[in-house]
Amino acid sequence: MAQRILNPIIRFYAELQKLKNTLAIVVAVAVPLFIAFLSFVIYLSEGHKLIITGINPWKEYIYHLQKFWAGLLLPLTIILEASLINSIEHSNNMWKQIYTLPISKSSVYFYKLLSFLFLNMLMAISMTFFVQLFGYLLMLFKPEFGFNAPSFFGESLLLSLKMMLASSAIIGFQFFLSFHFRSFIIPMVIGFCLTIGTGIASSWKYILFLPYSYPSLSTSRQDAAVWDLYITIAVLSLAVLSAAGFYVSSKREIT
Amino acid sequence: MNVIETKALRYNFGNKSVLNGIDLNVPTGSIFGFLGPNGSGKTTTIRTMLGLARAPEKSITLFGKDIRTHRIEILRNTGSLIEYPALYNHLSGYDNLHILCNLTSTPKKRIEELLSIVSLADDGRKKMGKYSLSMKQRLGIAAALLTDPDLLILDEPTNGLDPAGIRDMRHLIKMLNQEFSKTIFISSHLLYEVEMLCSHLAILNEGKLVFQGKASELSDKFARLLIIDTSDNDKAVGLIAQHYPVQVTGGLLEVVVKEKNDTADVSKILFRNELDIYRLEPKSQNLEELFFNLTANGSAHP
Numbered sequence: 001m002a003q004r005i006l007n008p009i010i011r012f013y014a015e016l017q018k019l020k021n022t023l024a025i026v027v028a029v030a031v032p033l034f035i036a037f038l039s040f041v042i043y044l045s046e047g048h049k050l051i052i053t054g055i056n057p058w059k060e061y062i063y064h065l066q067k068f069w070a071g072l073l074l075p076l077t078i079i080l081e082a083s084l085i086n087s088i089e090h091s092n093n094m095w096k097q098i099y100t101l102p103i104s105k106s107s108v109y110f111y112k113l114l115s116f117l118f119l120n121m122l123m124a125i126s127m128t129f130f131v132q133l134f135g136y137l138l139m140l141f142k143p144e145f146g147f148n149a150p151s152f153f154g155e156s157l158l159l160s161l162k163m164m165l166a167s168s169a170i171i172g173f174q175f176f177l178s179f180h181f182r183s184f185i186i187p188m189v190i191g192f193c194l195t196i197g198t199g200i201a202s203s204w205k206y207i208l209f210l211p212y213s214y215p216s217l218s219t220s221r222q223d224a225a226v227w228d229l230y231i232t233i234a235v236l237s238l239a240v241l242s243a244a245g246f247y248v249s250s251k252r253e254i255t
Numbered sequence: 256m257n258v259i260e261t262k263a264l265r266y267n268f269g270n271k272s273v274l275n276g277i278d279l280n281v282p283t284g285s286i287f288g289f290l291g292p293n294g295s296g297k298t299t300t301i302r303t304m305l306g307l308a309r310a311p312e313k314s315i316t317l318f319g320k321d322i323r324t325h326r327i328e329i330l331r332n333t334g335s336l337i338e339y340p341a342l343y344n345h346l347s348g349y350d351n352l353h354i355l356c357n358l359t360s361t362p363k364k365r366i367e368e369l370l371s372i373v374s375l376a377d378d379g380r381k382k383m384g385k386y387s388l389s390m391k392q393r394l395g396i397a398a399a400l401l402t403d404p405d406l407l408i409l410d411e412p413t414n415g416l417d418p419a420g421i422r423d424m425r426h427l428i429k430m431l432n433q434e435f436s437k438t439i440f441i442s443s444h445l446l447y448e449v450e451m452l453c454s455h456l457a458i459l460n461e462g463k464l465v466f467q468g469k470a471s472e473l474s475d476k477f478a479r480l481l482i483i484d485t486s487d488n489d490k491a492v493g494l495i496a497q498h499y500p501v502q503v504t505g506g507l508l509e510v511v512v513k514e515k516n517d518t519a520d521v522s523k524i525l526f527r528n529e530l531d532i533y534r535l536e537p538k539s540q541n542l543e544e545l546f547f548n549l550t551a552n553g554s555a556h557p
Contacts, residue, residue, distance in 0.1 A: 255299070
């Protein structure tokens with residue numbers, strides 16, 4: 001019984017072991033670090049224009065990155081991560097090894113997807129951590145900004161997780177593409193075109209039909225509900241795409 | 256009892272037929288050589304056996320079970336190495352085996368055992384990038400042995416190895432068969448390699464089996480060449496030509512014989528006619544010649 005519970009955990013751990021010494025982990029931490037640092041520098045030099053005297057600056061500071069991160073960099077990082085995580089198998093020609101192991105073919109997709117979700121979670125947590133860290137540094141460097149007020153840690157984490165959930169459709173689609181295509185470039189180009197296309201169409205009245213816009217649309221208003229229609233559609237899309245992925249994996253032939 | 260059986264195995268790539276009704280029988284405990292030129296369908300046969308390529312139902316059984324319906328059960332008892340070893344190059348040998356252990360719920364202690372069997376105990380912590388091809392091949396075999404399977408399927412395991420690597424691999428394969436009682440199915444396009452290793456063999460040509468049986472039967476069953484040098488080769492040609500096809504190549508006689516007794520018969524002919532024999536030996540045939548003989552004899556053998 002204990003073994004039956006342990007086996008899935010060990011299999012998930014095996015997927016994480018594959019990430020050792022790869023760029024996938026580095027990107028998941030370094031990109032949020034870079035973005036949070038950029039925001040820190042902007043606040044250092046131009047903070048006086050962004051701060052409203054007498055109001056807790058944390059909330060504005062937390063949302064300062066939202067448009068830039070959710071609309072462009074988050075989708076692009078997901079696209080890159082999806083290609084990186086699957087290229088570990090493609091570039092080492094590992095599929096033939098994996099599909100000759102005594103494990104079900106569809107579970108190959110499931111555990112790989114799970115490790116990809118873990119990377120996205122890591123990215124969300126890293127973003128929260130670095131935003132908080134640089135906020136506290138602002139308290140040291142610019143005490144006049146008032147960062148000694150409560151830091152909205154919970155809200156900051158919620159925002160990051162909300163962006164991740166709203167990205168579920170992107171996560172599902174990019175993972176599916178990268179799993180299927182041996183080429184690193186094809187899923188990247190498709191994802192890049194969809195992200196840029198969505199950016200260009202941001203004021204289009206039918207933008208709702210472009211899931212690549214959901215991270216941005218879902219978090220653009222500070223008073224928006226935690227769970228909204230965008231997140232519902234995105235999560236459902238992930239479920240449907242995952243089901244398609246399990247099926248494709250179960251029928252996969254390595255010739 | 257047979258570990259692997261295929262019945263009229265067929266496989267197509269689009270409209271192109273790659274396997275045309277193969278009936279293989281691999282006995283338990285054998286080292287079974289699967290011989291054929293590049294492109295003859297060896298790797299495709301192996302991929303269908305391992306469930307990597309879809310074969311018709313009931314056309315492949317391993318351990319008496321259909322690969323289509325008992326894939327996981329069969330793979331639990333089957334290790335494989337297909338062409339070049341597939342390993343994570345950014346990790347160490349130990350890490351690679353550890354990942355496979357975790358994927359297959361195999362105890363971690365098996366890693367040290369396996370590294371020792373394949374003579375990599377001192378190199379386990381090195382990154383794969385620092386491994387030679389021979390070391391990678393051996394680690395690939397260790398990966399195949401992870402679940403302690405009864406059957407090993409190795410596709411061209413000596414591909415790209417230097418002579419020392421080939422010798423080590425041969426030694427390892429023999430040891431696994433003799434000391435660990437593994438049945439080993441090994442594909443190759445090199446006849447001499449298979450002859451040196453295998454107790455049984457099958458020969459595949461253009462998706463069809465042209466021979467299957469014990470290795471010793473191959474030389475007995477099909478025409479072979481004798482190389483002969485005597486004190487008077489012109490006279491010897493005349494004498495032998497009355498009984499066997501003969502030709503002179505590079506000053507030496509090449510005589511086509513079919514059975515073991517024919518060699519004795521040829522030597523008697525020369526001896527009775529007072530010719531001194533300087534050399535009388537079977538010429539090892541390359542695969543091409545062997546195929547020619549097999550197909551020329553119409554010997555497709557299910």
